[in-house]
Structure formats: structure tokens, C-alpha cells
Amino acid sequence: MCGIVGILGKNPVALDVVEALRRLEYRGYDSAGVATLEDGQLTRRRAEGKLRNLEQKLSREPLNGLIGIGHTRWATHGRPSVPNAHPHATDKLAVVHNGIIENFAEFRAELEAEGYRFESETDTEVVAHLVTREINRGLKPIEAVGAVLPRLRGAFALAFLFSGEEDLLIGARNGPPLAVGIGDGEMYLGSDAFALAPFTNMIAYLEDGDWAILHRNAVEFRDVTGKVVQRPAQMVAAGAALVDKGNHRHFMAKEIHEQPEVVTHTLTTYIDMVSASVRMPFKETLDWSQVERLSMSACGTAYLAGLTARYWFETLARVPCDIDVASEFRYREPPLAPRNGVAMFLSQSGETADTLASLRYAKSQNQTILSVVNVPTSTIARESHIVAPITAGPEIGVASTKAFTCKLVTLASIAIAAGRARGTISVAREQELVRELIMLPGLMTQALKTEVQIERLAHKLSKARDVLYLGRGTSYPLALEGALKLKEISYIHAEGYAAGELKHGPIALIDEDMPVIVVAPHDHLFEKTASNMHEVAARGGRIILITDEKGAAETTIPTEATIIMPTMAPTFSAMVYAIPVQLIAYHTALVMGKDVDQPRNLAKSVTVE
Ligand code: F6R
Numbered sequence: 001m002c003g004i005v006g007i008l009g010k011n012p013v014a015l016d017v018v019e020a021l022r023r024l025e026y027r028g029y030d031s032a033g034v035a036t037l038e039d040g041q042l043t044r045r046r047a048e049g050k051l052r053n054l055e056q057k058l059s060r061e062p063l064n065g066l067i068g069i070g071h072t073r074w075a076t077h078g079r080p081s082v083p084n085a086h087p088h089a090t091d092k093l094a095v096v097h098n099g100i101i102e103n104f105a106e107f108r109a110e111l112e113a114e115g116y117r118f119e120s121e122t123d124t125e126v127v128a129h130l131v132t133r134e135i136n137r138g139l140k141p142i143e144a145v146g147a148v149l150p151r152l153r154g155a156f157a158l159a160f161l162f163s164g165e166e167d168l169l170i171g172a173r174n175g176p177p178l179a180v181g182i183g184d185g186e187m188y189l190g191s192d193a194f195a196l197a198p199f200t201n202m203i204a205y206l207e208d209g210d211w212a213i214l215h216r217n218a219v220e221f222r223d224v225t226g227k228v229v230q231r232p233a234q235m236v237a238a239g240a241a242l243v244d245k246g247n248h249r250h251f252m253a254k255e256i257h258e259q260p261e262v263v264t265h266t267l268t269t270y271i272d273m274v275s276a277s278v279r280m281p282f283k284e285t286l287d288w289s290q291v292e293r294l295s296m297s298a299c300g301t302a303y304l305a306g307l308t309a310r311y312w313f314e315t316l317a318r319v320p321c322d323i324d325v326a327s328e329f330r331y332r333e334p335p336l337a338p339r340n341g342v343a344m345f346l347s348q349s350g351e352t353a354d355t356l357a358s359l360r361y362a363k364s365q366n367q368t369i370l371s372v373v374n375v376p377t378s379t380i381a382r383e384s385h386i387v388a389p390i391t392a393g394p395e396i397g398v399a400s401t402k403a404f405t406c407k408l409v410t411l412a413s414i415a416i417a418a419g420r421a422r423g424t425i426s427v428a429r430e431q432e433l434v435r436e437l438i439m440l441p442g443l444m445t446q447a448l449k450t451e452v453q454i455e456r457l458a459h460k461l462s463k464a465r466d467v468l469y470l471g472r473g474t475s476y477p478l479a480l481e482g483a484l485k486l487k488e489i490s491y492i493h494a495e496g497y498a499a500g501e502l503k504h505g506p507i508a509l510i511d512e513d514m515p516v517i518v519v520a521p522h523d524h525l526f527e528k529t530a531s532n533m534h535e536v537a538a539r540g541g542r543i544i545l546i547t548d549e550k551g552a553a554e555t556t557i558p559t560e561a562t563i564i565m566p567t568m569a570p571t572f573s574a575m576v577y578a579i580p581v582q583l584i585a586y587h588t589a590l591v592m593g594k595d596v597d598q599p600r601n602l603a604k605s606v607t608v609e
Contacts, residue, residue, distance in 0.1 A: 001027040001265040001393075002086070002098035003072040004178065006159045006169045006189030007199075008216045012036075014045075014063040015055075017070035020188075020195045022051055027191070028265070028391075029072035030080035034058070035087040035094035036065025040164040042094050046085040067169065069161045069189075071096035074265065077104070077273045078121030088125045090132040092163055093141070097124040098176045098191060099156030099264055100273070102442050107151075121274055127158060142213055145170050146226055149211060155260035155441035159189050172211035175260035175445040177246060180204045180212050180219050182233050187214045193236045193244065204233040205247040208445065250596045252397035252489070256582050257448060259402050260441040263575070265391045266406045267437060270413035276431040276438070278417045284386045286342065286368065288317065288421035293337035295367065296323040297330075297358040298346035299606065301400040301484065302407065305372075306346050307477040308574050309411035316425055316433070316571075317418035326354035329361070336365040343367035346411075348395055348403035349605040350378020359383055372410055374403050388414060397597045398604050399489050401582045404481065405444075408575050412437060436569045440576065446566040447579040451587075454580060457544065457561050458587035464515050467492055468506060469581075470499040471519035472529050474574040478519050478581055485585035489599045490592055499532040510541040515560070517584065518543060519577055522550035523570035533557060546580050 003024025007013040017034045032054045033046030043063055047053035051072070071086035077100075078084040087094035101107075104123035107130060112118065116129045127148065134144035141162040155175025162168055171178050171189045181188030181196035181203055189212070190196040193203045206212055209224030210231065221231045236244070248254040267273075269281050280286075294313055296306040306323045313321045324332070326345075336343065343362035347355050350373040359380060363369055371384035374392050381387045392406035416433050419425035425433070461467065467486055471479035480496035487494050497506050499518070510516065516536050520529040526547075533543055537557040545555060546563045555562070563580050565573075589596050 001176070001261055002074050003027050003029065003195065004096050004098050004157055004159050004189065004191045005070040005195055006068070006161070006171060006214070008067050008167065008169055008187040008214055010066065010186060012064045013066060013068040014058055016199065017068050018051060018055055018058065019198060020190060021070050021072050023195045023197065024072055024191055025051065027072065027074065029074050031073045031082070031085035032071060033085045033087055034063065034068055034070040035089060035161055036063045036068035037161065037163065037166060038063065038065050040166065042089050042161065042163045044087055044089055044094065046082050048080055048082055048085065067161065067166055069094060069096050069159045069169065074268055076100060076264070076268045077123045084120045084122050086124060087161070088120060088122065088128045090128050092132045092135045093128060094161045095124060095128045095131070096159050097127060097156055099261070100154045100438060100441055101126060101152055101156060102154035102439055103152070127152065131160065141165060141168060142170065145172065145211065153442055155264060155445045157191065167215050169214040170211060171206065171214065173206040174209055175441055176264070177258065177261065178206045180206070180214065182219065185216050187216055187219060189214065192246065201236050202233045203236045204231045206231065208448065250397065252399055252401060252586055252596050255395055255397050255402045256579065256586060259405050259579065260444040262392050262402050263405055263409055263444060264441045266409040267440070269389065269391050270410060271434055271437060273438060276434040278413045278420070278430065278434060280414070280417060282386050282388065286370065286386060288319070288418035289423070290340045291319055291342050291418070292340045294319045294321040294342050294344060295334070295336055295362065296321065296344045296346065297326045298355055299326050299352050301404050301481060302346040302348060302355070304477045304481045304484070305404055305407040305411065306344070307480070308408060308474050309415060311474050312412055312415035312571070313418065316415045317422050318424045319418060319422070326352065326358040330354055330357040336362060336367050341365070341367040343369055345369065345371045345380055345384070346407060347371070347378070347380050348374045348392070348400055350375040350380040351605045351607050352380070353607050356380055356383070372407055374406070398599055398602050399485055399585070405575050405578055409437065409440065412572055433571065436572055439568065440572065443566050443568050443576045444579055447576050450563050450580050451583055453561070453563060454583045455587050458584065458591045460560070461492070461515055461584065461588045462490070462591040464492055464513070466509065466514050467494040468509065468514060468516045469494060469496040469519065470502065470516060470529070470532060471496070472499045472525040473523065475519040475521065475577065478574050478577055481578065482517060482519065482581040482584065485582060486588060488602060489585055489589040489596050490594055492588065499529045502532050502535060507535060507539070510536055510539040512540040512542065515542045515544055518545050519581065520545060520547045520551055521565065521570060521573040521577060522548050522554070523573065526551055526554070530555065546577060
């Protein structure tokens with residue numbers, strides 16, 4: 001994930017910018033850069049590779065400006081190179097960016113037609129030119145940024161530096177985090193408080209949609225509508241820990257909210273944004289065209305990620321595929337493919353005892369072992385032939401959230417690659433699917449906006465004794481995941497069911513006391529799920545519907561609450577619908593006063609049977 005830094009200082013800032021960038025190195029990067037103002041003129045130094053390359057450049061050609069921005073780039077649009085490295089600049093401004101600007105291609109065409117010249121392949125450079133165009137039309141820098149921000153789609157954080165403006169930096173946030181550090185006559189911007197720890201421990205966080213106008217002695221926050229808002233600064237523990245909670249009460253909340261950003265990281269690992277194609281980050285080759293069967297195994301939430309991915313491996317790649325919980329798989333002695341079998345093991349920790357035992361069994365059956373893990377140095381990773389990292393970053397909350405969605409992005413990318421290799425999807429379909437994946441961070445950012453509604457709903461849910469979750473297609477594993485999340489952190493009994501199974505048993509439970517949470521994007525199965533909702537309503541059940549505008553418009557029965565998700569193509573809806581499902585569990589547990597990050601009886605890494 002890219003890292004962002006900005007400093008309004010009293011002394012030359014370039015080396016401090018690099019120091020702050022070094023504290024963001026953990027996020028991963030492949031080039032870096034810094035821009036300052038020298039006598040009001042923008043000057044940049046950029047280098048491919050590690051920060052020491054940038055430092056060497058700076059020692060040969062120092063920068064003396066008292067104001068600057070810096071960036072570590074994790075390549076998304078365009079390979080790691082100096083022209084693609086940030087800051088991107090025009091004669092009016094320099095900008096650094098973390099995230100994805102989804103609608104950059106249309107802006108680029110429009111700007112090129114007007115004579116704006118591009119030097120890089122990045123999506124970021126359109127932002128530089130869009131704001132420059134507004135300045136050329138006569139707007140002041142602050143107005144120009146205010147005019148452009150509402151036109152950008154996607155999940156992003158930005159920092160701007162303007163030529164001739166020695167006392168102005170602007171930061172903006174829509175998805176990925178951004179913090180303002182308040183010093184003594186100095187002001188800072190950073191991707192997190194940890195980056196700013198050497199300079200200040202007074203930190204104010206931008207809320208989603210906010211932008212901040214920084215001067216050395218003042219900072220003004222504006223919300224998405226442009227209204228001035230207060231974002232109080234708080235003291236952050238000295239040397240803020242590498243994994244801190246940011247401005248969240250719990251790690252789980254932080255991990256739910258950082259999904260647009262970490263999912264972007266996973267996307268950049270598996271996707272070439274410029275050609276809209278998938279690429280595998282591992283050197284070992286797996287010839288999917290020869291694979292006869294895929295056998296998956298995992299535990300808990302990791303298992304449910306696999307259950308979701310089975311739909312993609314079957315429909316996109318037409319690979320015969322089965323999946324079982326690892327504690328059963330390991331003792332079932334299942335016959336596996338005698339030739340060209342792939343066994344896939346999914347695990348956040350990479351240490352789960354049952355999953356590891358299943359891996360060892362599959363290895364003894366001559367399967368190619370592919371593991372999808374968050375910890376690349378884990379035992380499961382080390383014992384695998386091929387490791388697909390999910391790059392979610394450390395997950396501290398015991399209830400898995402971001403590892404679930406990052407696993408899904410990884411699995412979707414592998415399923416697309418398998419489909420291409422097997423000739424079951426065309427290049428055009430691959431591009432279409434990849435473009436749908438690229439939209440995910442932006443859609444997740446929108447989905448997070450349901451939180452206020454979910455907080456209210458949580459008060460009612462906290463009084464329930466039992467909760468039923470229903471879904472079809474990939475919303476079925478999500479129904480199971482919703483029930484698992486709610487059980488493990490609120491201790492309310494919950495069950496997930498395939499909606500079609502309702503009348504084969506669970507319908508007997510429906511009464512006016514039991515909330516039924518229906519996960520139903522408006523896809524090809526929506527009508528079927530709608531019939532199940534009618535069955536629930538006819539028995540006095542309380543329906544909480546998670547759907548999109550179209551689904552809500554077509555729902556004729558009354559619901560206790562309808563949570564509206566952004567409209568999206570159906571294949572990967574589970575990644576976006578996971579967000580309200582996670583938020584429901586989190587807020588219900590919070591209302592009930594439970595220990596959200598460390599629920600009773602549970603461990604983050606289950607290394608025993
Ligand atoms: C649920 C949860 C667990 C884990 C399971 C597997 O929120 O966190 O169900 O998913 O224990 O753990 P890993 O993925 O580390 O193998």
C-alpha cells in the first residue's frame with residue numbers, strides 16, 4: 001500500500017519526509033519520491049526501489065524547501081519506474097496518492113484532448129491535471145481541489161503541494177486513512193500516526209470524505225459537502241505502536257474500516273491495472289488447463305472464504321471443486337485426484353492445526369499444494385508448493401474481517417487466471433471481471449457508510465436470543481459468515497442457511513421474536529430469495545434485508561430495516577456485502593458490552609486440534 005507524508009516545517013523538510021516514509025515502509029513499496037518548494041518553485045526527487053536510493057539522490061541533489069510531500073509507491077497503474085513514481089506534478093502543483101481513481105481513463109482522454117500532456121501511466125496524474133485545469137480557469141488552489149474531489153470515483157487518499165504557496169498543504173480522504181499531526185508552528189500529514197511519531201503525538205484523523213487544509217499554525221477540516229467540521233486532535237501514545245487502533249475503539253473496527261485500503265493492496269498484487277488482466281505473484285507455475293480437481297480445506301471464516309470461491313472456480317474456470325472443513329477433511333481420508341490434483345488450504349494465521357494436518361494428508365496423496373495465507377512465513381506457507389499471499393497486513397481482532405475479504409480477492413483472481421488457462425473465459429471477459437474487482441475498494445467505501453444505520457439496528461438485535469441469516473449463491477456462505485461473526489463476538493445464537501433450505505426445517509423457528517437477516521443483492525437469484533422472504537413475513541418474522549436500490553424497490557413486504565448497498569455487478573458482491581455483515585456483529589456486540597477484540601474462549605491462532 002502506498003504511504004503518504006506531508007510536512008509544513010520551520011527547517012528544510014526533505015529528510016524528515018524520508019524519515020516519516022521509512023516508518024511507512026512496512027506497507028510495502030517499490031519506488032519513492034519527495035517534492036518541496038524552492039523559492040516557490042516545485043522541485044522533485046524520485047527514485048525506483050528502496051528509500052536509500054531516494055536518500056542517495058537527495059544527498060547528491062539536496063532539497064532545501066520548508067514545505068514538502070513524500071510518497072512510497074506500491075505500483076498499481078504502471079510498473080515501478082521513476083516516471084510513475086509520485087509526486088506527480090504540473091507547473092501548478094504536486095500530488096501524492098494512495099488508492100485507485102476508478103474513472104481516471106475517461107478524465108485522461110478528456111484532458112489529453114484539451115492538450116494536457118501526461119508523463120506517466122498512473123491514475124494519479126489525472127488528479128494533478130484536473131486540479132491544474134481548475135487553477136488555469138482562475139480558481140484558487142483550495143477552490144480547485146474542492147471542485148475536483150467530488151468528481152473522483154474510487155477509494156483514495158491524496159496530498160497536494162502548490163507552487164508559490166509556502167504555507168499550504170491539502171489532504172483528502174475517501175477510503176484509505178489520513179492523519180493530521182499538529183506540531184508547534186509545524187503541521188504534518190501522514191498515512192498513519194506511526195509515520196508522524198518522531199514529530200508530534202497530537203493527531204487528528206480525517207473522516208471518510210473529509211479534506212483538510214493545513215497551514216503551519218492552523219488546520220481546517222471540511223466534510224464531503226465542503227462544510228467546515230471539527231475533528232478534534234487526540235494525544236497518541238509516544239512512538240505509536242506499529243499496529244495501533246488509529247481513531248477506532250477496537251482493532252476489529254479498524255480492520256473493518258481499512259478494508260478498502262488493504263483490498264487495494266491485494267488487488268495490486270494480483271492485477272495489472274493498466275491491461276486489466278490478472279497476474280500471479282508467485283514464480284512457481286500451475287498449469288490450470290491440466291488440473292482435474294481442486295480440493296479446498298480450511299477452518300472457520302477461512303473455510304467460508306473457500307466456500308464462496310467454489311462458486312467462482314466452478315462458474316468461471318469450470319474446475320470440479322470440493323471443499324470441507326479441515327477437522328473433517330483430515331480424518332475422512334478423501335480420495336483425491338489421482339493425477340493433476342490441486343489441494344488448496346486457506347488460513348489467515350497459516351498455523352491452524354487442522355488445516356496443516358489436512359495439507360499434510362493432501363501432500364501424501366501427491367496433490368499440488370497451494371496455500372492462500374496472510375502470514376507468508378507460517379508453517380502452512382512453508383510446507384506448500386505454491387503460496388498465494390493475501391497481503392491483508394496484521395489482523396489483531398480475533399474475529400477475522402479484512403483477512404476474509406482479502407482472501408476473496410486473492411481467490412477471485414486465481415479463479416480468473418484458472419478460467420483463462422482453461423479457455424472458459426475470454427480475454428474480454430477477464431477484463432470485464434478485473435474491472436469489477438478494481439471497483440471493489442470504492443464500493444466498500446460506500447458500503448461503510450451504512451454504519452450509522454447499523455448502529456441503530458444493533459440496539460434491537462442485541463435483545464434477540466436467536467438470529468437467522470439467509471442467502472443464496474455467494475450470499476449463502478456470507479449468511480454463514482454473518483452468523484459466525486455474530487455468535488463469536490456477541491454470544492447471540494445465530495444460524496446461517498441457504499435460503500432455499502428454509503422450508504426444509506428452519507422455517508419452524510420463525511416467530512415475531514426472531515430477526516431474519518437476508519443477504520440478497522439484486523442478482524439472478526433475487527426473485528427466489530424474495531419468495532423466501534414472503535414465507536418469513538407470512539409467519540410474522542422480522543426481516544432485515546441487505547440489498548441494493550433495485551432489490552429494495554422490488555421488495556413489496558415490510559421489513560424491519562433495509563440496508564442499501566451500492567449497485568454493482570453480481571459476481572463479486574460478497575466482498576462488498578461482507579461489510580454490513582461484519583458491522584452488524586461488531587455493533588451488536590458493542591451495545592451488549594462484550595469484549596469485541598478478544599471474545600471469550602477464542603484464540604486468534606488455533607494451533608491445537
Ligand atoms: C472467525 C475466525 C476463525 C478463523 C479460523 C481459522 O472470525 O477468525 O473462524 O477463521 O480459526 O483461522 P486461520 O484463518 O488462521 O486458519
